[in-house]
Amino acid sequence: MIERISTQVSPDDTLRAAADIAPCDSAIKTLAVIGVGAWGSALAAIAERSEHKIRMWSRRSPENLADVIAGADIVLSAVSMKGVPSVAEQVRQIGLTEGTIIVTATKGLDPKTLRTPSKIWQDAFPDHPVVVLSGPNLSKEIVQKLPAATVVASTDIPAAESVQEFFSTDTFRVYVNTDPIGTELGGTLKNVMAIASGVCDGMKLGTNAKAALLTRALPEMIRVGTTLGASAETFFGLSGLGDLLATCDSPLSRNYQVGFGLARGKTLVEILDQLEGTAEGVNTARVLVRLANQHEIPIPISRQVSRLLKGVTTPQEAVQALMERDLKPEFCDLFEDDDS
Numbered sequence: 001m002i003e004r005i006s007t008q009v010s011p012d013d014t015l016r017a018a019a020d021i022a023p024c025d026s027a028i029k030t031l032a033v034i035g036v037g038a039w040g041s042a043l044a045a046i047a048e049r050s051e052h053k054i055r056m057w058s059r060r061s062p063e064n065l066a067d068v069i070a071g072a073d074i075v076l077s078a079v080s081m082k083g084v085p086s087v088a089e090q091v092r093q094i095g096l097t098e099g100t101i102i103v104t105a106t107k108g109l110d111p112k113t114l115r116t117p118s119k120i121w122q123d124a125f126p127d128h129p130v131v132v133l134s135g136p137n138l139s140k141e142i143v144q145k146l147p148a149a150t151v152v153a154s155t156d157i158p159a160a161e162s163v164q165e166f167f168s169t170d171t172f173r174v175y176v177n178t179d180p181i182g183t184e185l186g187g188t189l190k191n192v193m194a195i196a197s198g199v200c201d202g203m204k205l206g207t208n209a210k211a212a213l214l215t216r217a218l219p220e221m222i223r224v225g226t227t228l229g230a231s232a233e234t235f236f237g238l239s240g241l242g243d244l245l246a247t248c249d250s251p252l253s254r255n256y257q258v259g260f261g262l263a264r265g266k267t268l269v270e271i272l273d274q275l276e277g278t279a280e281g282v283n284t285a286r287v288l289v290r291l292a293n294q295h296e297i298p299i300p301i302s303r304q305v306s307r308l309l310k311g312v313t314t315p316q317e318a319v320q321a322l323m324e325r326d327l328k329p330e331f332c333d334l335f336e337d338d339d340s
């Protein structure tokens with residue numbers, strides 16, 4: 001696990017000017033990053049410029065959380081899903097300055113309450129704007145300053161626009177969206193599909209199979225999303241299709257690596273032991289099955305991924321089960337229930 005503590009960017013440092021980043025006029029200057037793993041560190045690096053003050057906190061860092069968030073214009077959480085409820089509660093007990101924007105970059109679902117990270121933050125801070133940041137953003141490419149785009153979504157548009165301005169650079173293009181739940185679920189649900197995609201490649205099923213998998217993955221994600229209040233359109237954007245393509249086709253993706261390893265006969269325990277960082281799709285698959293059962297949403301691909309992760313099916317049986325389902329018209333099940 002990558003665990004960077006506030007060494008490069010300390011609470012009292014004035015940050016060095018990044019030569020390739022134009023000065024930003026935003027009134028928003030102070031960022032507190034909570035969760036300094038691969039993604040939190042990458043986002044801090046993106047925001048780094050002379051007029052920004054960046055403070056960082058993770059559970060093993062020497063800084064005091066209250067000092068790090070005090071007076072921050074933006075509090076960004078890049079904690080993995082399992083840490084979100086407890087971290088949100090710690091921050092709630094400390095309290096935030098009025099007007100502080102909360103940005104959540106976690107892609108996951110809470111196993112206890114089935115809530116998304118943005119819902120957890122909004123429940124803890126009903127009077128603060130909450131902005132979801134999600135998109136095709138493999139952190140290893142972002143830190144190399146390769147061009148990338150992302151989405152910041154909120155029902156509070158001025159807050160989303162402030163976050164857009166704060167994080168935009170000439171290599172990181174930020175779009176605003178008004179559908180936070182859709183934006184968040186795109187990034188969350190594609191992690192399960194990335195596991196399926198890794199299985200597909202690990203089994204050498206070929207390009208046709210991969211194209212079929214990813215194409216059928218999208219309506220499955222849309223069915224879940226629209227049931228939970230998202231707009232279908234959002235899933236055709238960067239945080240849906242965009243992140244699906246990035247994560248399902250890259251060995252840099254930890255979720256893809258999980259699927260690939262399972263297809264090559266490794267156990268889940270072995271894979272997770274060797275994995276650098278968090279593969280949220282493992283938890284998400286389990287939670288998603290419960291959500292889908294509750295709402296009667298057909299999720300055939302995710303259900304096979306969940307069975308594979310539980311060890312109750314093999315990759316070969318999972319593929320067979322998907323191929324042997326009832327025949328149907330291509331578009332009958334985008335918004336309607338069918339068998340799973």
Ligand SMILES: NC(=O)C1=CN([C@@H]2O[C@H](COP(=O)(O)OP(=O)(O)OC[C@H]3O[C@@H](n4cnc5c(N)ncnc54)[C@H](O)[C@@H]3O)[C@@H](O)[C@H]2O)C=CC1
Nearest residue numbers: 035036037038039058059079080083106107138139277278
């Ligand atoms: N790495 C990437 O390319 C991207 C990751 N994400 C998402 O960002 C989130 C974090 O991912 P990474 O930074 O890659 O993971 P990571 O494993 O590198 O870092 C996770 C961070 O969460 C903290 N954490 C974990 N459990 C905690 C707990 N119980 N209490 C407090 N803190 C806790 C860790 O200390 C660490 O700072 C995930 O939801 C992931 O899906 C989103 C976009 C890109």
Ligand SMILES: O=C(CO)COP(=O)(O)O
Nearest residue numbers: 135136137138253254255
């Ligand atoms: O969300 C990501 C890219 O957008 C990162 O994917 P992994 O968590 O699978 O590495």
